Amino acid sequence: xxxxxxxxxxxxxxxxxxxxxxxxxxxxxxxxxxxxxxxxxxxxxxxxxxxxxxxxxxxxxxxxxxxxxxxxxxxxxxxxxxxxxxxxxxxxxxxxxxxxxxxxxxxxxxxxxxxxxxxxxxxxxxxxxxxxxxxxxxxxxxxxxxxxxxxxxxxxxxxxxxxxxxxxxxxxxxxxxxxxxxxxxxxxxxxxxxxxxx
Numbered sequence: 001x002x003x004x005x006x007x008x009x010x011x012x013x014x015x016x017x018x019x020x021x022x023x024x025x026x027x028x029x030x031x032x033x034x035x036x037x038x039x040x041x042x043x044x045x046x047x048x049x050x051x052x053x054x055x056x057x058x059x060x061x062x063x064x065x066x067x068x069x070x071x072x073x074x075x076x077x078x079x080x081x082x083x084x085x086x087x088x089x090x091x092x093x094x095x096x097x098x099x100x101x102x103x104x105x106x107x108x109x110x111x112x113x114x115x116x117x118x119x120x121x122x123x124x125x126x127x128x129x130x131x132x133x134x135x136x137x138x139x140x141x142x143x144x145x146x147x148x149x150x151x152x153x154x155x156x157x158x159x160x161x162x163x164x165x166x167x168x169x170x171x172x173x174x175x176x177x178x179x180x181x182x183x184x185x186x187x188x189x190x191x192x193x194x195x196x197x198x
Contacts, residue, residue, distance in 0.1 A: 039139060043156055044132055050163050051124040054084060056182045057170055058117055065177045066111045077173050078111040084166050085116075085123035091159040094145045095138075095152045097130045131156065 058081050069076040075083060086105035093099050103126075105119060139153040171181055180188075 038136060039153065040131065040134055040136070043160070044128055046160055047124065047128050047131065047163075050160070050167060051120075051128070053181070053183060054081070054163065054167055054170065055117065055120055055124075057167070057174055057179075058113070058120060060179050060182050061113075061174055061177065062179075063113045065179075066113060066116070068173070068177060070173070070176065075107070075169075076111075077170070077177075078116055079107040080166055080170055080173065081116045081120060082107045082109065084163060085119040087162055088123040088127045088159065091155060091162060092127055092130050094143055094155045095130075095134070096141070096143065100126060127159070 061077060066078040067076050069079075082105050086103070086107065089099040089103035089105075093103075103123075105123075110116065134152065139151065139156075141152045142149055143152055143155060144150075145155055145158070174181060
């Protein structure tokens with residue numbers, strides 16, 4: 001590989017590393033009235049990060065694509081976002097926190113982009129608040145989840161894993177419809193504007 005190509009590849013790797021570091025740092029930076037340390041702080045930071053990605057991607061997809069689905073019997077774009085919103089309430093409910101009365105969300109209830117954005121925001125805000133109020137002692141409490149004994153801590157890990165699973169699905173849906181995730185678009189713009197080495 002020519003030296004210029006090696007240098008360019010190294011620069012790309014460096015920029016990608018910086019982007020990951022910045023996203024991790026931003027995931028742990030939030031209001032000082034939140035949890036101060038430990039697992040809860042990290043969990044809330046990760047919720048903030050994935051909330052931002054889910055909401056910005058939902059915002060980037062045009063309204064006329066919200067009924068698109070990759071095949072028969074598979075969730076559409078709108079259904080995936082409503083599934084995320086409803087599942088946040090459902091999964092946190094296993095920890096003993098009672099979800100609000102309007103937490104049951106029909107995945108086929110609407111394809112309206114603005115209403116879905118509102119449902120996502122309300123769900124993530126409630127979830128973050130519920131997790132923020134937990135203590136370290138709460139994390140070790142034994143609970144029943146899907147018929148098995150587990151801990152509150154593990155339920156929160158399931159929550160985070162579930163959101164990321166459907167974020168990945170949403171990214172694939174967006175890409176298939178010609179929509180670049182906003183955070184990727186931002187990174188690409190930064191790389192283009194970075195000074196070129198001679």
